[in-house]
Amino acid sequence: MIRRVSLAASCAVLGLAMSFAPSSAQAERLIVSVSNHRVTVTPNYSGEELVLFGSVEKDASTPASRTAYDLVVTVSGPRADMVTRRKERKFGIWINTDYRQFLHVPAYLALFANRPFDAIANPEVQRRQQLGLNNVLLTQRVGPDYADVVPNDAFRSAFVRLRSEHGLYREDTSAVTFLTPTLFRTGIPLPAAVPIGTYNVEIKLFSDGALVARTETAFEIVKVGFEQFVATTSRQDGFVYGLVTMAMALMTGWMASIVFRKD
Amino acid sequence: MQLYLPIADIPVNVFLLLAMGAAVGFVSGMFGIGGGFLMTPLLIFIGITPAVAVASVASHIAASSFSGALSYWRRRAIDPALALVLLSGGTVGTALGVGTFTLLRSLGQLDLMIALSYVVLLTTVGGLMFWEGLRSILRVRRGVALPMRRSGSHGWIHGLPLKMRFKRSKIYLSVIPVVVVGIVIGFIGAVMGIGGGFILVPIMIYVLRVPTSTVIGTSMVLTLVTMLFATMLHAVTNHLVDAVLALILMVGGVTGAQFGARAGQKIRGEHLRLLLGLLILAVGIRFAIELVIRPEDLFTIRETGGAG
Numbered sequence: 001m002i003r004r005v006s007l008a009a010s011c012a013v014l015g016l017a018m019s020f021a022p023s024s025a026q027a028e029r030l031i032v033s034v035s036n037h038r039v040t041v042t043p044n045y046s047g048e049e050l051v052l053f054g055s056v057e058k059d060a061s062t063p064a065s066r067t068a069y070d071l072v073v074t075v076s077g078p079r080a081d082m083v084t085r086r087k088e089r090k091f092g093i094w095i096n097t098d099y100r101q102f103l104h105v106p107a108y109l110a111l112f113a114n115r116p117f118d119a120i121a122n123p124e125v126q127r128r129q130q131l132g133l134n135n136v137l138l139t140q141r142v143g144p145d146y147a148d149v150v151p152n153d154a155f156r157s158a159f160v161r162l163r164s165e166h167g168l169y170r171e172d173t174s175a176v177t178f179l180t181p182t183l184f185r186t187g188i189p190l191p192a193a194v195p196i197g198t199y200n201v202e203i204k205l206f207s208d209g210a211l212v213a214r215t216e217t218a219f220e221i222v223k224v225g226f227e228q229f230v231a232t233t234s235r236q237d238g239f240v241y242g243l244v245t246m247a248m249a250l251m252t253g254w255m256a257s258i259v260f261r262k263d
Numbered sequence: 264m265q266l267y268l269p270i271a272d273i274p275v276n277v278f279l280l281l282a283m284g285a286a287v288g289f290v291s292g293m294f295g296i297g298g299g300f301l302m303t304p305l306l307i308f309i310g311i312t313p314a315v316a317v318a319s320v321a322s323h324i325a326a327s328s329f330s331g332a333l334s335y336w337r338r339r340a341i342d343p344a345l346a347l348v349l350l351s352g353g354t355v356g357t358a359l360g361v362g363t364f365t366l367l368r369s370l371g372q373l374d375l376m377i378a379l380s381y382v383v384l385l386t387t388v389g390g391l392m393f394w395e396g397l398r399s400i401l402r403v404r405r406g407v408a409l410p411m412r413r414s415g416s417h418g419w420i421h422g423l424p425l426k427m428r429f430k431r432s433k434i435y436l437s438v439i440p441v442v443v444v445g446i447v448i449g450f451i452g453a454v455m456g457i458g459g460g461f462i463l464v465p466i467m468i469y470v471l472r473v474p475t476s477t478v479i480g481t482s483m484v485l486t487l488v489t490m491l492f493a494t495m496l497h498a499v500t501n502h503l504v505d506a507v508l509a510l511i512l513m514v515g516g517v518t519g520a521q522f523g524a525r526a527g528q529k530i531r532g533e534h535l536r537l538l539l540g541l542l543i544l545a546v547g548i549r550f551a552i553e554l555v556i557r558p559e560d561l562f563t564i565r566e567t568g569g570a571g
Binding site: 085093260 | 265267268269270272273274322323325326327328329330331332333334371372374375379490491494495496497498499500502504506507509510513514517518520521554555557558560561562563564565
């Protein structure tokens with residue numbers, strides 16, 4: 001159900017990340033590529049895995065002592081508003097009572113690293129660079145306020161947990177592998193129910209607990225063929241869609257009465 | 264074979280859907296009902312959201328009731344006048360039902376209301392049918408003759424004004440209760456994703472005293488038109504009708520119904536009612552259990568917007 005990427009929100013998040021990035025020491029450059037920039041969801045699509053390849057390019061200003069790198073890859077899908085509801089027991093039955101609205105949160109979110117986030121950077125850097133599902137900004141509307149809350153908030157953790165159960169939010173701190181000290185790869189698993197839209201991939205390089213380089217790439221997930229046509233039509237021409245469905249029902253019923261006619 | 268459903272937004276196994284359609288079709292053919300009250304819960308059970316299930320099942324019921332109505336029409340077992348009066352109420356009820364559906368969905372209470380109405384309606388109707396079937400079976404066993412319907416026992420319903428003669432059914436009846444029945448069936452059909460045949464047929468027989476020769480055919484006409492109307496309204500207002508899902512269900516359903524109808528003719532009427540009562544009761548109880556026991560997960564997520 002996610003079709004539109006909220007540009008405003010992603011720009012805001014991007015700006016935030018940029019402003020914290022160190023401006024001076026750009027001694028490394030990241031060169032990355034994903035195996036497929038356009039994933040097509042066909043009627044028999046049942047999930048697939050993309051591969052992200054990259055290498056760390058050093059230049060003359062790179063300190064000779066710097067040999068070990070850490071890498072964090074953040075993949076975020078199209079953004080949408082979502083509501084998390086909590087059931088409570090009222091009058092002996094379980095009904096939805098309290099809820100929180102999550103604003104412009106990614107429909108798909110994956111964080112990959114080569115080792116645990118705690119080993120990569122200190123908690124302060126983790127928080128600023130949004131390393132890990134606990135540190136990613138998920139804006140909630142709580143009454144009149146807009147804020148992200150502490151990671152152990154009941155609604156936030158339930159939200160992350162439910163998305164994770166569907167494979168839509170994931171965190172894997174051993175997914176990134178360094179093939180050589182400067183060449184790395186990671187898989188990006190996409191579940192069958194993957195939302196369509198533009199996916200941003202942000203790659204951050206750390207050394208000795210500090211961010212030393214970052215880059216971005218993107219890929220697109222599109223539905224193609226008949227089923228995309230059906231989904232679009234149902235949204236844009238509800239009336240025509242309804243008429244066609246009605247006609248289809250009548251045709252099927254009529255054909256059945258012809259085929260199975262006994263008298 | 265996996266197939267991605269465009270509106271439900273999930274991949275499903277085509278053969279599973281076909282089998283479900285055929286199984287429900289078999290039951291519906293056997294008992295002469297639409298089978299929506301079985302199909303909607305089954306779809307919810309395999310992971311389709313209640314909203315999409317309700318909206319898509321409407322078109323599935325339309326298909327099966329159309330094939331049924333055609334064969335009843337050939338046998339002249341439909342009362343057109345009675346069907347028209349029922350329909351005038353049915354369309355109003357359907358519009359009200361789809362409106363209520365949209366409202367409940369925005370309040371986040373749609374799933375609860377669907378479950379609650381299933382519990383109340385199915386346990387009541389199922390319980391009554393089961394009891395009635397059991398009693399007549401016992402009576403037959405004891406060798407007591409079934410009491411004849413006392414002619415001339417006109418209830419308050421027959422004292423209402425605006426009387427009209429329904430020729431083919433050979434009854435003389437006020438249009439008020441007929442229109443009210445149409446409204447009620449249309450309303451619950453649109454909200455719950457059922458055709459309502461399993462409620463309509465008993466009401467027509469016991470309350471309106473429509474003869475059994477025209478009752479099923481006429482009720483199928485009402486089901487057909489209200490479900491077509493509901494499909495249209497769900498498509499226009501909520502964009503929730505999954506045509507691919509509906510088509511698979513229809514194909515399975517109309518096929519299964521043929522075999523069900525043949526099987527149904529081999530079973531005695533009171534046994535049939537007992538079985539149907541049990542089936543309806545079981546579905547109702549399953550919904551009740553789900554409401555009362557602590558859910559596995561207290562939290563649910565729904566996308567609300569920011570998506571176009």
